[in-house]
Amino acid sequence: MERKVSIKDIARHLGVSTALVSYVLNNKAGRVSAEMAEKIRQAAAELHYRPNLIARSLQSGKTNTLGLIVADISNPFFSQIARIIEDEAKRSGYTVIFGSNDENVEKSQAILDAMLNRQVDALLIAPAEFTEPQLKALQEKHVPFVLIDRYFSDIQANCVRIDNYRAAYDAVEHLIKTGRSRIAMLAYDTGMQHIADRIGGYKDALRDNGIDFQASWLVRASYHHIEEEAATGMQQLLLPAPAVDAFFFATNSLAIQGIRQIMRMNIKVPDELAVISFDEADAFDFFYAPITYIRQSLDDIGRHAVRLALESIATSQPATPKEVIVDVRLIIRESTKNKTYATDQ
Amino acid sequence: MERKVSIKDIARHLGVSTALVSYVLNNKAGRVSAEMAEKIRQAAAELHYRPNLIARSLQSGKTNTLGLIVADISNPFFSQIARIIEDEAKRSGYTVIFGSNDENVEKSQAILDAMLNRQVDALLIAPAEFTEPQLKALQEKHVPFVLIDRYFSDIQANCVRIDNYRAAYDAVEHLIKTGRSRIAMLAYDTGMQHIADRIGGYKDALRDNGIDFQASWLVRASYHHIEEEAATGMQQLLLPAPAVDAFFFATNSLAIQGIRQIMRMNIKVPDELAVISFDEADAFDFFYAPITYIRQSLDDIGRHAVRLALESIATSQPATPKEVIVDVRLIIRESTKNKTYATDQ
DNA sequence: AAGTTCTGGTTAAACGTTTAAACAAGCAAA
DNA sequence: TTTGCTTGTTTAAACGTTTAACCAGAACTT
Numbered sequence: 001m002e003r004k005v006s007i008k009d010i011a012r013h014l015g016v017s018t019a020l021v022s023y024v025l026n027n028k029a030g031r032v033s034a035e036m037a038e039k040i041r042q043a044a045a046e047l048h049y050r051p052n053l054i055a056r057s058l059q060s061g062k063t064n065t066l067g068l069i070v071a072d073i074s075n076p077f078f079s080q081i082a083r084i085i086e087d088e089a090k091r092s093g094y095t096v097i098f099g100s101n102d103e104n105v106e107k108s109q110a111i112l113d114a115m116l117n118r119q120v121d122a123l124l125i126a127p128a129e130f131t132e133p134q135l136k137a138l139q140e141k142h143v144p145f146v147l148i149d150r151y152f153s154d155i156q157a158n159c160v161r162i163d164n165y166r167a168a169y170d171a172v173e174h175l176i177k178t179g180r181s182r183i184a185m186l187a188y189d190t191g192m193q194h195i196a197d198r199i200g201g202y203k204d205a206l207r208d209n210g211i212d213f214q215a216s217w218l219v220r221a222s223y224h225h226i227e228e229e230a231a232t233g234m235q236q237l238l239l240p241a242p243a244v245d246a247f248f249f250a251t252n253s254l255a256i257q258g259i260r261q262i263m264r265m266n267i268k269v270p271d272e273l274a275v276i277s278f279d280e281a282d283a284f285d286f287f288y289a290p291i292t293y294i295r296q297s298l299d300d301i302g303r304h305a306v307r308l309a310l311e312s313i314a315t316s317q318p319a320t321p322k323e324v325i326v327d328v329r330l331i332i333r334e335s336t337k338n339k340t341y342a343t344d345q
Numbered sequence: 346m347e348r349k350v351s352i353k354d355i356a357r358h359l360g361v362s363t364a365l366v367s368y369v370l371n372n373k374a375g376r377v378s379a380e381m382a383e384k385i386r387q388a389a390a391e392l393h394y395r396p397n398l399i400a401r402s403l404q405s406g407k408t409n410t411l412g413l414i415v416a417d418i419s420n421p422f423f424s425q426i427a428r429i430i431e432d433e434a435k436r437s438g439y440t441v442i443f444g445s446n447d448e449n450v451e452k453s454q455a456i457l458d459a460m461l462n463r464q465v466d467a468l469l470i471a472p473a474e475f476t477e478p479q480l481k482a483l484q485e486k487h488v489p490f491v492l493i494d495r496y497f498s499d500i501q502a503n504c505v506r507i508d509n510y511r512a513a514y515d516a517v518e519h520l521i522k523t524g525r526s527r528i529a530m531l532a533y534d535t536g537m538q539h540i541a542d543r544i545g546g547y548k549d550a551l552r553d554n555g556i557d558f559q560a561s562w563l564v565r566a567s568y569h570h571i572e573e574e575a576a577t578g579m580q581q582l583l584l585p586a587p588a589v590d591a592f593f594f595a596t597n598s599l600a601i602q603g604i605r606q607i608m609r610m611n612i613k614v615p616d617e618l619a620v621i622s623f624d625e626a627d628a629f630d631f632f633y634a635p636i637t638y639i640r641q642s643l644d645d646i647g648r649h650a651v652r653l654a655l656e657s658i659a660t661s662q663p664a665t666p667k668e669v670i671v672d673v674r675l676i677i678r679e680s681t682k683n684k685t686y687a688t689d690q
Numbered sequence: 691a692a693g694t695t696c697t698g699g700t701t702a703a704a705c706g707t708t709t710a711a712a713c714a715a716g717c718a719a720a
Numbered sequence: 721t722t723t724g725c726t727t728g729t730t731t732a733a734a735c736g737t738t739t740a741a742c743c744a745g746a747a748c749t750t
């Protein structure tokens with residue numbers, strides 16, 4: 001990579017001071033003569049000058065960079081959000097660097113450190129479990145950040161999310177209204193609040209509709225072993241014959257694994273088993289009974305997240321955290337079609 | 346964001362020079378006394394010192410940052426590669442910033458500029474059409490970069506990719522071997538070499554097997570209007586009754602759209618129409634006739650890309666570009682199952 | 691005793707910007 | 721004629737690092 005041309009080169013080339021060049025190039029040319037300004041601009045163009053943002057950052061203390069931390073950038077849910085964030089950030093002159101924490105505390109800390117060392121102006125974080133201390137530390141350092149998708153009950157912070165309890169509640173109620181009464185749920189084996197809320201909504205919807213929740217209905221799978229654990233958990237509930245008549249999947253990756261199982265066991269959807277999931281996926285459309293799902297507007301999430309981030313960069317004072325709850329919509333399709341002939345027992 | 350602690354603070358706190366602190370903290374402590382070193386390390390820990398990588402970059406001329414430019418980071422194909430690249434970069438101490446060019450020349454240039462201004466050490470690029478001049482400009486500036494997935498016949502550059510011609514050829518030959526003779530293809534309406542190669546492989550496979558290619562078999566859709574254009578193109582070929590007995594999709598996003606059409610038209614796969622696609626997708630497994638596809642190892646692509654990038658950063662001399670061709674595998678499934686009863690006409 | 695070599699540090703410049711403050715010259719007002 | 725404002729430009733410091741070069745004192749050589 002060859003020697004880059006700096007403001008100094010322009011200055012030397014024109015026999016003026018670097019200050020003057022800087023003023024002109026930043027349109028702070030309040031008192032610079034028009035001809036001089038023109039000469040400088042021209043020289044800059046001729047020499048193919050490009051500002052060194054690193055130097056600028058050092059001097060200004062701002063990098064115009066946002067750090068995005070998610071569980072796994074290859075998860076479409078996050079990569080779609082990433083895209084929105086990218087676009088939204090760009091229109092304010094910000095660049096995004098990203099990192100995946102793999103739902104792992106140490107990795108999360110490592111990424112955080114790396115981003116802080118790089119002096120990001122703010123962070124957008126879908127936090128992993130047990131990372132509250134890391135977030136508290138950020139707050140102590142007054143590093144602006146916005147939580148997305150995930151949150152902690154004991155952390156007051158900017159946050160963009162949905163009402164998980166309500167969304168789950170409504171989804172389960174939809175299952176009940178369409179004639180299901182033995183409703184299972186597949187969730188991550190985690191204490192994360194958003195999952196807890198989804199489970200809470202599920203249980204309360206059952207209770208409020210006079211169904212009593214059976215502990216065996218709640219199948220849990222750990223993030224790093226979704227496949228095996230979802231498989232065994234679901235098999236216990238569905239083999240030799242389905243002991244439940246509906247399955248509620250807490251996230252789209254759980255749904256993908258869950259539906260794989262259902263296909264493998266050759267269970268008929270929606271007749272033997274209704275299916276509903278959080279989030280979207282192309283795959284949901286390809287299943288013979290297109291999957292009913294809870295749609296979150298990733299657009300809204302991304303946009304609000306960036307907005308909050310930029311706001312808290314601007315008002316560097318620790319303003320009181322803002323929480324944005326974005327709407328969800330239940331997209332109803334074949335997988336939860338009304339039971340026509342009752343197979344109750 | 347409060348005042349950060351610098352090396353200077355540590356120095357002051359201990360009454361020593363910043364140089365000493367720097368030496369110790371960088372383990373260049375060749376001639377520093379053991380006690381002094383210990384005191385410095387301790388002070389650094391107490392004061393919660395974290396190196397300002399921006400400052401370090403300014404001084405060293407290296408940012409330890411890679412720029413990743415793809416068409417759209419929300420496309421699973423790219424987001425999966427992004428993840429591999431992230432991990433691979435991290436293990437060498439590099440961070441990744443990303444940008445989506447939306448297959449658009451101006452956006453591509455804008456992102457390139459932003460990344461160069463940020464002094465990335467190297468770029469990983471899945472280039473958009475007509476961006477050869479941008480790449481040539483990079484070469485002139487001796488900015489290290491690696492092309493991934495896409496390439497240009499008239500640009501000699503580091504590149505990690507598959508043998509698109511061969512992969513397409515083999516895929517089409519597979520269709521022929523399983524009894525199809527009227528084989529259509531859905532491709533992007535672009536001159537990009539990787540697509541051209543795929544089309545070339547398709548045509549040659551037909552020719553070499555004594556089938557003559559009908560112009561109407563090649564359906565093209567533009568990137569920004571996949572849905573409509575794929576729909577109308579395919580309808581012409583498939584309604585009222587399929588005029589072809591197989592469809593070859595040039596990418597996974599084309600396949601997703603294409604299969605949506607097939608579902609809508611209620612065409613039976615594989616009996617009425619065999620289907621094969623490039624790349625992977627969860628959705629391929631969920632279709633009632635799981636889709637046969639050409640699998641590229643994204644792992645290999647990501648890994649080699651980072652490796653080449655780091656190598657060309659190291660040997661800053663314009664070494665001769667390296668091209669890495671990664672293997673592909675045809676994953677054969679239901680969608681191309683042998684025709685059992687011939688419906689030839 | 692004088693020179694040489696270690697040992698353990700310090701000094702100062704540099705990286706490419708920005709920007710407050712100073713300055714020189716011309717001009718207007720007193 | 722001094723004083724003071726404008727106008728156009730320069731000076732110099734600062735941002736937080738790194739690192740070559742320097743230096744003082746102690747410890748060896750002769």
